[in-house]
Amino acid sequence: MPAAPFIRQAMLALGISLILSSCRQDDLLRMPMYEPYPLELPPGFPDMPVPDDNPLTTRRVALGKKLFYDPLLSIDSTVSCATCHLQNLGFTDGNRVSEGVHGGLGFRNAPALVNLAWNEDYMRDGGVPTLELQVLAPVAAEVEMGINFKELVDRLNLDPTYPQLFREAFDRDEVDAFGITRALAAFERILVSGNNPYDQYRFQGKTEALNASEQRGMLLFESNELGCTHCHGGFDLRKNGFENNGLYAQYVDSGRTRVTLNPDERGKFKVPSLRNVAVTAPYMHDGSLTDLWQVIDHYASGGKGHPNQSEFITGFTLTTTERTDLYNFLHALTDQDFLQNPAFSEE
């Protein structure tokens, strides 16, 4: 049947043109459910990676924000995501480790939530590969929110407002695990920070954004001798990866080994961004260093020499003025717009 392929092609072309004329991408985006969230990326940032199954829509972001601030997500309705991730502290909580439901204490310092979309791993040990899956971790953890997902889904389905909001944000009949994880991840993706004085100096041509001391600190930070940017370089002041920063000679917390079982990764933790670092004390995976002076002194010391210690931790010497300049520069990584942006705040 030589005519068949031709007919098929012709029918296919006709079909495609009919569909295109009736339902264009623009029309789809005008539907409220698919209305894109109006996100503007700061100068110097690469495009934001967004998973195919979780487009950044206004409705998903709004629903995610409501969930983020809602203690209903914990077993006894006392702990929300925001309990341990406060906006004015760069979405950390100021504690060495955090208290969850029933007074339970976590064993690691709550990480800052910033520019999460560009991360390749989540959690201090990188055990979680996507922002959507990360949502499952604190919800289930007994010392954080302590609720099993079935109970949470049932609870939100009985709530007077959530089912409608989920229907409006997702083409699904009810609240489910897919919707909860996608909405929260969508909100977390918009937590973008890129307007600190260092950003303004580097990417926006505002040479007055850093004072003389901060500029000297910047040069130290970027110098080969200190080597900070080996791990804390690039647009987000971090690399994707894990390092043992020599905090201990022996680690109680196995770090990345916990999830890989590889002893060569003992004491390695995810390299964090230094954005807003001046407001995210205390520091390190266990919150054991209380201020940035201690952090600078730790790296200056060259570390405790654990076998897995990063090759970049070799120690350095600073004059008193240089030490102050570096400290001042780290404070210039605070993005006040981010800390006060009402789009991220509880309504």
Added chain:
Amino acid sequence: MKNIYFTIIISLLVLLAASCGGGPDPEPEYGSVTFNLTAKVAGQDIAMNQSFNDQAGGRMKFDQFKFYLSRLELIQEDNSGYPLQLVDLLDFSSAPSYSVTFHNIPAGNYKGLRFGLGLDDSLNALDPSTFGSSHPLSSLTNMYWSWSSKYIFVKLDGYGDSDLSGSFTTFIYHTGLDSLYRELSFTDQPFTLANEQTVVTSFSLDFQDVFYNPSDTIRFWDVNENFTHTTGDFPLAQRFQNNVAAAIKQN
């Protein structure tokens, strides 16, 4: 999406038209295969919250026993697999046996069955929140380590008493992580599936064998060997998983 359906329909019509010229093929023949698996303790069917004496002078009691059985296949004569079921969560909380029957299986000779204990790396990497609430891989099944984004392959919780002294100690064995996936193959009982016939295959898993494996006893009453969440005490998890795999036998 519509254009895909459209193409498929047109393609099917074309294929139908193209294939109508030949003579009639012989009627294909199909049968059914039933897969049974019963959990036992020293030969008795398992039940939760009931004490069982083992054959070594101790006893055990169970709170929960669940595991993932995946990639259940018939082994065809050329050793290729005929897939029956991708994955199911076997939960022995309310019944000692799991049973499922597969229909429309091509008649013929089969060398046996094979399946996985746990999930291979591709299944273990799936996102539980993408599955409906009744799916075995759903996040509502409580078989997931959210801190490592991995499924729990086997969950066994219970109590052990080594000498009938009357005092039970808790045991917890939760195993997972890709390297604990075990592929099991059973070829001792080849069979022929005839048209409209049902072949029943039956398996058992006895905790007498799990804990008193002749080459590796796991002291479920001993505080040093009665708890693992896999990470942190991986060697014990590995031993437990190996013993569970070895204890699954075709009847």
